[in-house]
Amino acid sequence: MDFQTGFFYLFAAVLLFAAYRVITARNPVHAVLYLMLSFSQASALWLLLKAEFLGITLVLVYLGAVMVLFLFVVMMLDINMDALRQGFWKHFPVAALLGGIVAAELIAVLWVGFPSVPVSAAVPVPTEVSNTHALGVLLYTEYLYPVQVAAVILLVAMVAAIALTLRQRKDSKAINPSLQVHVRAADRLVVVPMAATRKSEEPTPAEEGKA
Known part of the structure; x- marks a missing residue:
């Protein structure tokens, strides 16, 4: 077994483990991180197959943009996992049936194989x-x-x-930075002189009679 085959089995094993952890991780943040790991391993497999464009596109588009956005959204949302798990066993038979159908189709395709391309219709691949x-x-x-x-x-x-x-919104509380820089303390703060103590007013005779 050469080193390329060894790297293929290594990347494939990590990819399968990461994909399994995506659907079994209880923490949604951990699931997104495992999904990013699976995408990176799939990109490595594309590079082994000499599909550099697809591998780099997978890293730049999914890992660099889409999955980072998913990660921020999942971290900002307060997801109640108990509420999500309430209908798990209710929908499990349908999910298991669909998963079994997809697995059977993949096994059938891999078992039968792909039809061979005729030699006359084959397109020559440039090597230079x-x-x-x-x-x-x-x-x-x-x-x-x-x-x-x-x-x-x-x-x-x-x-x-x-x-x-950049449009001006009426409900926005954003402040122009130039106004903050050129502000003066005299415009924002007014010092009012006040006496330290204040004598209480003596009651008038009319108020004493009412009491």
């Missing part, structure tokens, strides 16, 4: 360039217009998010 370079050339030549449309949509979404964040 990497698959990332070949994918980039394909995206920016044949699929140039879909890539530009996706870029425009993302740009519009980014501009809309910035516009919604």
Whole structure:
């Protein structure tokens, strides 16, 4: 067994363990951390398969953005785990049935195997360039217009998010930092002179008669 096969079994074992802990961890924060570990191991498997673009995309998109967002959301929300576990055994038969169907389909596909591609229809793979370079050339030549449309949509979404964040809201309590810097103590604090002690007023004869 060479070192590449050894790394494959190592990453696959850690991936299976992390995926198992995602669905069995009681703490949702721990589940998200195990999910991030499983994504990292899947990225390592992509790198072993010489799919560098997919591995780097998995790390940048899921680990760098999506899972960090999930982690912050889970940590900020006060999730009541007791309320979530109340209907576990009620929905367990349906979940087990669906899981068994999915497992049977995967086993059937792996057992039968994939059909072999005819030699005449096989596309030659260039050896002088990497698959990332070949994918980039394909995206920016044949699929140039879909890539530009996706870029425009993302740009519009980014501009809309910035516009919604920077708009003036009436219910916002944000203060302009320039006003805080140029503020003077005389504008915010007024010292009022007051006597240290004050004599009590003596009651008038009318008030004494009423008493």
